Amino acid sequence: MVQNIGREKPSYYAGDELHAVKQAKIQQALEDHKLEGIVLIKPEAVRYATDFYVKGYRPFCEPEYLAFIPRGRKAVVGYTSGSDQYRIQIRSDIEDHRKLPGIENWAKELITILRDYKVTTGRIGADLLPFNLQQAILNELPDLEFVDLADIWNDLTVVKHPVEIECLRKAVEITEIGLQAALTCIRAGVREYEVAAWAEYAMRKNGSEMTPFITNVASGVNSAIFERISTDKIIREGEMVILDLGCVWKGYTGDLGRTVCMGEPTREQKNIYRVTYLALQEAINAVRPGATCGEIDAAARSVIKDEGYEKYEHKFATGHQLGYGLHGSPSINRNVKDILRPGMIIAIEPRVTIYDNPAIGGAHLEDVVLVTETGCEKISKLGYDKNLLSN
Numbered sequence: 001m002v003q004n005i006g007r008e009k010p011s012y013y014a015g016d017e018l019h020a021v022k023q024a025k026i027q028q029a030l031e032d033h034k035l036e037g038i039v040l041i042k043p044e045a046v047r048y049a050t051d052f053y054v055k056g057y058r059p060f061c062e063p064e065y066l067a068f069i070p071r072g073r074k075a076v077v078g079y080t081s082g083s084d085q086y087r088i089q090i091r092s093d094i095e096d097h098r099k100l101p102g103i104e105n106w107a108k109e110l111i112t113i114l115r116d117y118k119v120t121t122g123r124i125g126a127d128l129l130p131f132n133l134q135q136a137i138l139n140e141l142p143d144l145e146f147v148d149l150a151d152i153w154n155d156l157t158v159v160k161h162p163v164e165i166e167c168l169r170k171a172v173e174i175t176e177i178g179l180q181a182a183l184t185c186i187r188a189g190v191r192e193y194e195v196a197a198w199a200e201y202a203m204r205k206n207g208s209e210m211t212p213f214i215t216n217v218a219s220g221v222n223s224a225i226f227e228r229i230s231t232d233k234i235i236r237e238g239e240m241v242i243l244d245l246g247c248v249w250k251g252y253t254g255d256l257g258r259t260v261c262m263g264e265p266t267r268e269q270k271n272i273y274r275v276t277y278l279a280l281q282e283a284i285n286a287v288r289p290g291a292t293c294g295e296i297d298a299a300a301r302s303v304i305k306d307e308g309y310e311k312y313e314h315k316f317a318t319g320h321q322l323g324y325g326l327h328g329s330p331s332i333n334r335n336v337k338d339i340l341r342p343g344m345i346i347a348i349e350p351r352v353t354i355y356d357n358p359a360i361g362g363a364h365l366e367d368v369v370l371v372t373e374t375g376c377e378k379i380s381k382l383g384y385d386k387n388l389l390s391n
Contacts, residue, residue, distance in 0.1 A: 007089075007090065007091075007093070008090050008091050009091070010051045010052055010053055010091045010092055011053040011091055012053060012209050012248075012249075012250045012251060013051060013250065014051075014163060014164075014167055014251060014252075015163060017163060018161060018163040018164065019051050021161050021163075022048060022049065022051075023049070023074075025156050026038070026049055026069055026156065027069075027071065027072065029152055029155075029156050030069070030071040030072075030125075031071065033123075033125070033152055034122075034123060035071065035122075035123050035124060035125045035147070035152075036070065036071055036119045036121075036122035036123060036124055037068055037069055037070040037071060037114075037117070037119050037124050037125075038068070038069050038124065038125040038126065038127075038149055039066060039067070039068050039110070039124060039125070039126045039127070039129060040066065040067040040068075040069070040126075040127050040149075041063055041065070041066050041126075041127060041128040041129065042127050042128050042325075043064070043065060044251075044324045044325040045067075045127050045153065045324075046065045046066070046067045046077065047251060047324065048157065048251070048324045049067055049069060049075055050067055050075050050077060050092060050094055051092065051251075052077060052087075052088055052091065052092035052094060053087075053091065054079075055081065055084070055087075063103045063128075064079065064080045064081060065077060065078065065079050065080070066078045066100070066106065066110065068110070068113050068114070068117070070117045070119055073117065074094070074095060074096070075094060075096075076094075076096040076097070076098065076113050076117070077092075077094050077096070077097045077098075078097070078098045078099070078100040078106070078109060078110075078113070079097065079098075079099065079100060080099075080100045080101070080102065080103075082099070084097075085097075085099065098113070103130070103133075104132075106133055107132075107133050107136035107137055107140075108136075110133070110137060111136075111137055111140050111141065114137070114141060114144075115141075119144075120141050120143060120144065121141075121143040121144065122143075122144065122145070123144075123145045123146075123147050124144055124145070124146055125146075125147050125148070125149035125152055125153075126146050126147070126148070126149055127149045127150070127153060129146060134146055150329070154328070154329045154330065157323055157324065157328070158321055158323070158328070158329075158330070158341070158344055159341055159342070159343035159344060160323065160343045160344070160345055161343075164252060164323065165343070165345065165370065167249055167250045167251070167252040168249075168252045168253075168254070168322060168323070168345050168368070168379070169379055170207075170249045170250075170252075171208075171246075171247055171248065171249040171252050171253055171254030171322075172254040172256065172368050172379050172380050173254075174203050174206050174207060174208050174247045174249060174254055175203065175245060175246055175247050175254035175255065175256045175380075176256060176380065176381065176382045177202050177203060177206050178199040178200065178202050178203040178208075178245050178247060179243055179245065179256055179258055179382055180202075180382070181198050181199050181201070181202035181203075182195050182196070182198060182199035182202075182217065182243050182245070183243070183258070183260065184198075185198045186217075186235060186241055186260060186262070187235070187262070188235055188236055188237045188262050188263070189234060189235070189236075190234070190235050191231075191232050191233065191234055191235070192217040192218065192219055192222070192230040192231050192232070192233050192235065193217070193230045193231065193232060195217045195230065195235070195241075195243075196215040196216075196217045196230035196245075199215055199217075199243070199245055200215055200245075203245075203247040207249060208247035208248060208249065209247075209248040209249065209250075209251075210247075210248050211245070211246060211247065211248075212246045212247070212248050212253045212255070212325075212326050213246060213255075213326060214228065214229045214230070215230055215244075215245045216228055216229060216230060216242065216243065216244035216245065216257075217230040217241065217242070217243055218230075218241070218242040218244075218362075219233060219235040219236070219239045219240070219242075219262075219361075220233070220235070220236060220239035220240070220358060220361060221233075221358035221361075222242075223239070223240045223241060223242045223259070223353065223361040223362040223363075223364075224240075224353055224354050224355050224357070224358040224360065224361050224362050225353065225355050225358075225362075226242065226351065226353050226362055226364065235262060236262065237262050237263045238261070238262060238263050238264075238265075238266075239261070239262050239361060240259060240260075240261050240265075240269055240272075240273075240360070240361030240362060240363060241259065241260050241261070241262060242257065242258075242259050242362060242363070242364045243257060243258050243259070244256075244257040244349075244364060244366065245257075246326070251324050252322070252323060252324065253322055253323065253324070253325065253326050254322075254368070255322060255326065255347045255366065255368070256347075256366050256367065256368065256380055256382065257349055257364045257365055257366030258364075258365060258366075258382065258384070258385070259273060259276070259362075259363045259364055259365060259385065259388070260385050260388070261273075261385070261387070261388055264387075265387065265388055266360070268354075268360050269360055269361065269363075269388070270388055270389075270390070271307075272309065272312070272352040272354065272360065272361075272362065272363045273363040273385065273388040273389065274388070274389060275303065275304055275307040275309055275352055275363075276304075276350055276351060276352050276363040276364065276365050277365060277384060277389060278303045278307070279299075279300040279301070279303040279304050279350035279352075280300065280348060280349075280350050280365045280366075280367060282299045282300060282302070282303045283296050283297075283299045283300040283318060283319070283332075283348045283350065284348060284367065284369055284376065284378060285299070286299040287340065287346065287348075287369050287371060287375065287376035288340065288371070288374070288375045288376065289339075289340055289341060289342050289371060289372075289373065289374075290339060290340065291339070291340050292336065292337050292338065292339055292340070293330050293331065293332045293333065293336035293337070293338050293340065294333065294334060294335045294336045294337060296318065296319065296332045296340075296346075296348070297317065297318040297319070297332050297333050297334055297336070298334075300318045300348070300350040301313055301318065301334075301350075303350075304350065304352060309352050312352050312354055312355070312362075313350070313351070313352060314349070314350060314351040314352075314353075316333070317331040317332055317333035318332045318333065318348060318349065318350055319331070319332030319346050319347050319348040319349055319366075320332060320346070320347055321344060321345065321346060321347075322345045322346065322347050322368060323345065332346060332348060340371050341371060342371050342372055342373050343370075343371065344370075344371040345368060345369070345370050345371070345379070346368070346369050346371070347366055347367070347368050348366065348367055348368075348369060349364065349365065349366035349367075350364075350365065351363065351364040351365075363388075365384070367379075367380045368380045
């Protein structure tokens with residue numbers, strides 16, 4: 001370790017209070033589930049647990065870090081990039097940090113860490129452990145048992161601390177600024193990626209760390225199939241345009257969606273927008289403590305079905321948890337029996353896309369709600385398209 005390097009706060013740090021709260025929650029989970037430690041490889045999980053801004057925190061999986069957190073001890077963090085030797089000393093409070101080889105050789109290093117901390121028997125939770133890595137460790141330390149950390153981690157992170165709630169409010173606020181910027185520059189003749197660039201610029205200018213997923217501006221046929229990126233397609237008069245974008249504020253993700261029409265919408269375009277809007281409102285109205293995720297999903301789908309658009313409804317979930325990362329579990333989806341609790345924050349996003357008639361296009365609306373003690377609070381404030389809702 002290089003000596004005499006001054007400490008600074010981690011990049012995009014949410015503060016000492018939340019840092020301590022998260023570490024305490026992790027240690028409590030280790031005790032409650034009788035785990036000797038946990039191994040974290042997902043970048044957002046490593047960052048959540050340590051607050052070190054891992055540069056692998058990107059919208060694709062490229063394992064560059066691992067964290068091992070023993071029961072009753074501080075996290076050990078391994079990294080693959082040489083520059084992190086200095087970053088991790090200056091911008092974190094991590095005391096034990098180690099340079100790792102390529103992931104194919106991580107087993108030897110993790111075995112060394114486990115032995116150093118005398119964790120050679122008992123249960124270890126893991127979030128994303130490649131098969132060859134797990135097998136190599138068990139061949140050397142056969143008295144260990146690896147268990148899936150997914151449900152434990154979800155339970156640990158799903159109810160938000162007040163500081164986390166404020167971070168998410170800010171993330172949603174910045175995302176709304178991006179949406180408003182996009183809406184001001186959408187017009188016939190502009191390419192989708194130009195609109196996306198303007199939205200991303202506005203969010204970065206207002207403090208966003210990054211875009212947690214590819215900014216989606218989908219017009220015409222792309223709205224009909226819900227294309228998940230912004231292409232070089234030119235937006236044309238009479239087309240529906242879906243906007244789905246997000247930002248990150250101090251590690252926490254904002255995610256919102258809106259739809260507009262270039263020019264005067266047809267009756268069918270108004271219909272699909274109205275149905276999507278009604279499905280969103282019905283789902284939001286169903287959010288309350290004690291309701292299941294599946295019930296919120298069913299509330300949205302029932303509206304779409306009753307209006308005759310079941311064939312064109314969203315094929316996956318009606319929504320997801322927001323926090324670190326993006327599509328947090330439990331999802332708002334068919335038959336998901338997880339119970340909503342105060343402090344959960346959910347993105348709800350029904351959709352109707354007429355994939356077999358691209359001239360009509362599609363409609364997508366997404367809002368963010370906080371589950372409260374008595375119901376819910378809609379965090380997102382951006383309005384809806386009055387022209388598309390008019391008779």
